[in-house]
Amino acid sequence: MQQATAAIRVLAPEALQDLISALAATRVVLGPVRRDGAIVYDEISRLDDLPAGWTDRQEAGQYRLEPRTDAALFGYAVGPHSWKQFLLPPREVLFTTRQTADGLDFLPPPAEERTYAFIGVRACELAAIAVQDKVLRDGPYADTAYAARRENAFIVAVNCGTAAPTCFCASMNTGPKAAAGYDIALTELLDGRHEFLAEAGSEAGEALLAALPSRPASAGDLAAAEAVTVNTAAAQTRALNTENLPAQLAAAANHPHWQEVAQRCLSCGNCTMVCPTCFCTTVADHTDLTTADAQRVRSWDSCFTLDFSYLHGGSVRQSTAARYRQWLTHKLSTWVEQFGTMGCVGCGRCITWCPTGIDLVAEATALREAQNGNS
Amino acid sequence: MSMPAPITERGAFVPTPYRVIAARRELGDTVTLNIAPQAGALPAILPGQFNMLYVPGVGEAAISLSGATEAAFIHTIRDVGAISHALTRLPPGASLGLRGPFGTAWPVAETQGRDVLIVAGGLGLAPLRPAIRHLLAHRERYGKLSLLIGARTPPDILYPHEIAQWRANLDLYVAVTMDRADAMWHGHVGVVPLLLPRADFDPANTAALICGPEVMMRATAQALLGMAVPAERIHLSLERNMKCAIGLCGHCQFGAAFICKDGPVMRYDRIAPALAVREL
Numbered sequence: 001m002q003q004a005t006a007a008i009r010v011l012a013p014e015a016l017q018d019l020i021s022a023l024a025a026t027r028v029v030l031g032p033v034r035r036d037g038a039i040v041y042d043e044i045s046r047l048d049d050l051p052a053g054w055t056d057r058q059e060a061g062q063y064r065l066e067p068r069t070d071a072a073l074f075g076y077a078v079g080p081h082s083w084k085q086f087l088l089p090p091r092e093v094l095f096t097t098r099q100t101a102d103g104l105d106f107l108p109p110p111a112e113e114r115t116y117a118f119i120g121v122r123a124c125e126l127a128a129i130a131v132q133d134k135v136l137r138d139g140p141y142a143d144t145a146y147a148a149r150r151e152n153a154f155i156v157a158v159n160c161g162t163a164a165p166t167c168f169c170a171s172m173n174t175g176p177k178a179a180a181g182y183d184i185a186l187t188e189l190l191d192g193r194h195e196f197l198a199e200a201g202s203e204a205g206e207a208l209l210a211a212l213p214s215r216p217a218s219a220g221d222l223a224a225a226e227a228v229t230v231n232t233a234a235a236q237t238r239a240l241n242t243e244n245l246p247a248q249l250a251a252a253a254n255h256p257h258w259q260e261v262a263q264r265c266l267s268c269g270n271c272t273m274v275c276p277t278c279f280c281t282t283v284a285d286h287t288d289l290t291t292a293d294a295q296r297v298r299s300w301d302s303c304f305t306l307d308f309s310y311l312h313g314g315s316v317r318q319s320t321a322a323r324y325r326q327w328l329t330h331k332l333s334t335w336v337e338q339f340g341t342m343g344c345v346g347c348g349r350c351i352t353w354c355p356t357g358i359d360l361v362a363e364a365t366a367l368r369e370a371q372n373g374n375s
Numbered sequence: 376m377s378m379p380a381p382i383t384e385r386g387a388f389v390p391t392p393y394r395v396i397a398a399r400r401e402l403g404d405t406v407t408l409n410i411a412p413q414a415g416a417l418p419a420i421l422p423g424q425f426n427m428l429y430v431p432g433v434g435e436a437a438i439s440l441s442g443a444t445e446a447a448f449i450h451t452i453r454d455v456g457a458i459s460h461a462l463t464r465l466p467p468g469a470s471l472g473l474r475g476p477f478g479t480a481w482p483v484a485e486t487q488g489r490d491v492l493i494v495a496g497g498l499g500l501a502p503l504r505p506a507i508r509h510l511l512a513h514r515e516r517y518g519k520l521s522l523l524i525g526a527r528t529p530p531d532i533l534y535p536h537e538i539a540q541w542r543a544n545l546d547l548y549v550a551v552t553m554d555r556a557d558a559m560w561h562g563h564v565g566v567v568p569l570l571l572p573r574a575d576f577d578p579a580n581t582a583a584l585i586c587g588p589e590v591m592m593r594a595t596a597q598a599l600l601g602m603a604v605p606a607e608r609i610h611l612s613l614e615r616n617m618k619c620a621i622g623l624c625g626h627c628q629f630g631a632a633f634i635c636k637d638g639p640v641m642r643y644d645r646i647a648p649a650l651a652v653r654e655l
Contacts, residue, residue, distance in 0.1 A: 094388040097431050097472065103413040104392040104431065104470040140636060141387045141621035250630075253652045280625030283618050287432030294432035298388075301618075301625070308626060309616050312455035316615065322654035326628070334631035 007200040009214035010221050011186075013073065016196070017047040018212050019184075023117035023154060030086060031119035032074070037065055039079040041086075044119065051076070058164035058348070061357030074120055074188050077164035078347050082276035083118055083125055087149050088132065094283065094296045112145060115152040121182065122160055123175030124167075127345040128276030130181055134339045135279050154204065157182035161190065161228045163235040166348030168361055171239035174345045177229035184209055187225040197225040238351075240361045241368070242332070242342065248371045249333040249364070253325065257367055262321035264356045269302030271350035271360075272327065277343045280308070303327050332364055387621050390429045390472025391415075395465045396447055401533060404454040405498065406463040409447040410471065417446060418476060422483055422505035423612060423640045426450065426475030427620045430461040437617040438462070439502035439639070440476060448473070451501040451533070477620045479640045481506040482610060483513075486582035489608075490518040492574060494595050496525045496567055496587020500533045502612050502639075503586050511544065521548040521574035525567035525591065529553060529560045548574055567591060568598040578603040584640075586612040593650055596643050609643035630655060 011019075023029050024045055031044040034051040044050065056076040057064045068075050093109045121129075129150070136143040137150060160167075160176035169175030178185045183205030187197040197217055200206035217225075272278040282301035287294045301308060304323050309316035317323045335343035344360070351359050392413040399407045410428075411417070420443050428450065429435040436458040442449035454463045465471060483506055491510060495503050510517055522541060526532045532551065542549045550570045552563035563570060567587070581604050585592045592611045599609055615634045618624040627634035630649035632641065649655055 095390075097390075099431065099470065103394055104472060106389050106392060106472060108389050136623060139622050141623065143623055144387070253655070279623070281618065282624070282626070283435070285432050285434045291432060296388075296429075296435075303625065311614060311616055312459075317654050319654060326655075330628065334628070337631035338633070 007206050007209065008217040008222070009198050009209055009212070010189075010217050011196045011198050011212060011214045013071075013194055013196065014047070015212045015214060016050075016073070019156070019208070020044060020047065020119065022208060022211060023119075027115045027117040027154060029117045029119060030083075032076075032079070034065065038063060039065065039076055041081040041083065041118075041120075047073075050074075050120075055162060056164060058166045058352045059357075060166065060351050060359050061354055063352050070190055071194060072161070072188055072190055074158045074186075075162055075190075077160065077162060077167055078122055078125065078349060080274050080349065080353055082274070082347075082349070083121060083129060084132065084276050084278075086116055086118070087129065087153070088136065088143075088146055088279065088281075088300075091297060091299045092145070094298050096293060096295045099292050109145075112149060115154075116149065117154040117156065119156045121155050121157045121178075122347075123157065123178040124169040124172075124345040124347040125276055126155070126157060126178055126181040127169075127172075127174035128347065131277045131339070131341055131343060131345065132279060134341060135277075155182045155184075157185040157201075159185060159187040159225070159229050160232045161188050163232045164348060164352070165237050166351045167236050167346065168238040168240050168348060169346035170233040170236045172242065172342070172344065172346035176232040176236075187228050189221070189224050189228070191224050191227075195221075197221055238348065238361050240344075240346065240364060245364065245368060246333040246336045246342075248368050249329050252367045252371050253329070255367060255370055257363075257370055258321040258325045261324050261358065261363055262319065264358055265320050265324050266355060267304045267320045267323055268355060269304040270353045270355060271358075272302040272304060273300065274349040274353045275331075276347060276349070277331075277345065278302075282308075303330070328360065328363060331360070387474070388619070390427070390435075390474050393448075393471050393473045395467050395469045395471065398465060398467055401451060402453075402531060404463070405451060405533065406454075407441065407449060407451045408462070408465060409444065409449050410473065411447040412473075413470070417443070417448065420448070420476045420505070421480030422509050423481035423502060424476040424478045425502075425620075425639060426473050426477070427617075428452075428458075428462055429472030429474070430458060430465070431470070431472070433461040434458040435472070435474075435618075436462065437477075437614075437620060437635070439612070441501035441504045442508065443505070451498065453498050474620060477635060479638055481584050481612075481640055482582065483509045486608075487516045488518065490576040490581040491520050492571075492576055492581055492583040492599075492604075493520075493522045494567055494583060494585045494587070495523070496591040497527065497531065498533060499585075499587030499591075499612070500524060503584060504534065504537075506584055507541065511541070511547065514544075514546065518580065519548070519576055520546065521576060522550075523567055523570040523574060524549070524551045525554070525570075525587065526551070527554045529557055550574070566594065568595050571595070571598050571602065579605070582608045582610070584610050589613070589650075596647075606644035606647065607642055610640055611643060611646070612639045613641060613646070614639065
């Protein structure tokens with residue numbers, strides 16, 4: 001189950017400063033920071049930037065930070081940000097065009113020069129990145145800028161030591177232990193000590209790990225790390241039964257339950273903004289005052305807006321019920337047909353950040369049970 | 376059937392510069408543009424595919440190809456919004472951007488040996504025109520051909536001169552119907568499906584190519600099923616909001632399909648369940 005034990009080391013918390021510094025020599029290092037009452041992802045340079053000793057309390061429609069009784073660096077579940085904002089930026093110039101004597105000249109944006117290191121990527125987030133890879137990189141047409149950012153990113157995963165009540169990754173088989181897609185994976189050990197078990201997942205990760213002050217992992221360290229994610233999985237109180245769910249949701253298109261959800265849904269789009277797999281974008285075109293130069297800018301969009309489905313004469317999805325149905329059905333049903341995977345990784349963000357506390361797990365379960373009742 | 380278009384190495388989001396070489400007003404609100412690349416060769420197209428046409432600073436719209444010459448793409452555009460308005464006002468010599476061609480094609484190769492029924496409603500004749508031209512250019516490969524056209528009123532008939540030329544073919548049945556007649560119209564009045572019984576085709580060996588408003592396509596497909604045309608040989612061209620045309624923006628989803636890459640031409644048997652859901 002484990003890779004070559006030589007690649008598994010135990011680090012003191014201070015060694016993470018060496019990790020950050022080594023990565024910062026060539027990359028923009030991004031990690032969790034405490035800001036505006038939430039744990040968000042931003043540039044970090046020092047170990048002190050991490051939210052040591054903080055945790056979060058999450059429920060449907062609720063998010064609060066609270067102090068912990070220890071100095072854990074990663075003692076919280078996921079917050080409103082995801083790594084999507086760096087790999088698929090919320091706003092991005094697609095091209096600039098200029099009218100010349102010979103006609104139009106199209107200039108692509110300059111190639112991205114920054115390369116990223118992500119510190120603290122959770123298993124569900126690795127799964128979300130893998131889902132976006134399928135959508136944005138592996139189809140007949142690739143978003144080449146996304147693919148380049150993705151290719152160059154160095155990923156330090158963190159296996160979760162705490163589960164929020166909104167977490168359901170264990171039922172989605174996406175966590176809480178990182179399975180693949182990382183350069184280094186850390187497990188924070190807080191069993192009367194404060195250390196990190198570190199596993200390399202790539203050659204680059206192995207090389208970097210070898211340069212950090214560390215000691216070899218003992219069988220006891222490995223068992224302690226395993227217990228962390230086993231306990232986190234066991235602590236999860238939400239679970240989505242995905243068996244046959246795509247077909248059941250597809251068959252439920254005309255079920256009255258969508259109308260019932262629509263009475264609570266504000267169609268605000270928060271769920272799509274915090275979702276780490278939602279990839280929909282729109283474009284806007286601008287000119288300068290001379291109108292000689294124009295620019296096309298892509299930005300995140302949401303299927304909850306009326307504009308999203310606008311076709312000359314009106315929008316296809318006029319009702320909130322139709323828009324909620326589109327979102328939920330896409331996540332849990334049509335996504336499978338399109339990309340061979342669900343569009344949901346069980347991170348629970350859409351539940352926490354819904355202003356009216358609509359619970360994707362509860363709604364999908366209600367529709368499943370309604371379908372079962374029908375058949 | 377979906378095939379990646381030849382995308383420039385500058386990325387799938389960056390248009391290629393084109394120029395209007397001819398602009399012709401078809402109807403009060405509808406214009407046909409012939410457009411040619413500023414430099415280089417014209418990409419190959421298949422009947423039924425579309426391009427993304429870009430007006431600097433205004434935006435980009437998905438427009439079906441209504442034909443092509445050796446040197447130019449032909450697009451017939453109705454003024455229904457800000458971008459199509461700007462496109463219909465481009466004079467000869469004006470610059471625009473183009474990405475494409477994109478999307479699936481009318482199955483003109485797969486339908487060889489069969490009777491072919493072409494049903495067009497309004498501007499839906501434009502995306503069907505390359506298929507009609509192909510069928511007539513290879514007339515010997517097909518069985519009986521029928522072209523059924525519906526328009527709102529007589530002045531709204533698209534390509535009246537070309538329809539007259541098509542009518543001159545003795546082995547092509549052409550019928551035209553109006554939603555509302557005027558004093559000068561002495562032909563059929565009523566919706567397009569009412570013309571179906573007048574066309575001569577063997578339902579078991581017929582392929583139908585349909586393009587028009589969605590309600591018209593649904594009604595026509597239903598009528599054809601009632602006449603025992605197999606659902607898998609009924610083909611519709613669908614339209615949805617589209618921003619990227621390459622399956623990345625999410626806007627054109629129709630059930631599990633992306634209209635941009637799984638369509639616009641789709642088999643009825645594959646989309647019938649989705650067509651039956653309101654506001655999908």
